[in-house]
Amino acid sequence: MGHTIEAAKTGRASCRSCKQTIDKGTLRLGEEVANAFSPGEMTFQWHHLPCAAEKRPAALKQALETTDVEVTDKEELLKTIETAGKNAKPTSFPYAEHAPTGRASCASCSEKIDKGDLRIAVETEVDTGSFARKGAAYLHPACAPEHTEQDGIDLFEKVKANTLNLEDSDWEVLEEEMCG
Ligand SMILES: [Zn+2]
Ligand SMILES: [Zn+2]
Structure with a gap:
């Protein structure tokens, strides 16, 4: 498990950063978070990749390093991550x-x-x-x-x-x- 990148299987999920729908087939970041409704279990919160680069730089960086999915604008995303990361307060422990x-x-x-x-x-x-x-x-x-x-x-x-x-x-x- 861990943070993941995948093409959206449906067009039903919306991005946690910008609240807009993530179209079917669009690459998205699944940020692994604790499931508030089921203690001890994990769940995913979805983000558009460009939104994640701004709002969830650490999670996206980790996912980009481990994913098998080809991300065409990876260089661009990494640049955004670097800039955003300098100002971001970490959100995940430790x-x-x-x-x-x-x-x-x-x-x-x-x-x-x-x-x-x-x-x-x-x-x-x-x-x-x-x-x-x-x-x-x-x-x-x-x-x-x-x-x-x-x-x-x-x-x-x-x-x-x-x-x-x-x-x-x-x-x-x-x-x-x-x-x-
Ligand atoms: Zn978004
Ligand atoms: Zn000590």
Whole structure:
């Protein structure tokens, strides 16, 4: 599974980005998301490819890298993805970012994560007292694999697929801390 690209089998679905119908036969991105009606199951939300490049750059990039479908305007889409990705806040966990403030502590070691430091955001249940909701927890890159009980390389690959707005030098640091 994962995000997918396919020619629309019917003309019934509409694009989540622009709300317009996706014509039968048009290539579309299926963004894999959790099914709100059926916990634990995944479902697809559909987007026109040019819309996805603007609104879902990380998902489309991942799908373009793995698809067997021939996408004729791939170069154009990748350019849009690159531009859009620089401004986009990641929407899927786990992702990496520079801490915008110094207020968060690492969910694993409880040490503060300094402003500007790279951190890994993962999804977690936040207990508000009366009900549990989903929220983000932050981790030092070096603490992340153990805390999430994942292999560092696997986790690094997932983070990389969800994050577009970091520099190559940031990825070198992350790779060393997570996989080293
Ligand atoms: Zn659209
Ligand atoms: Zn830590």
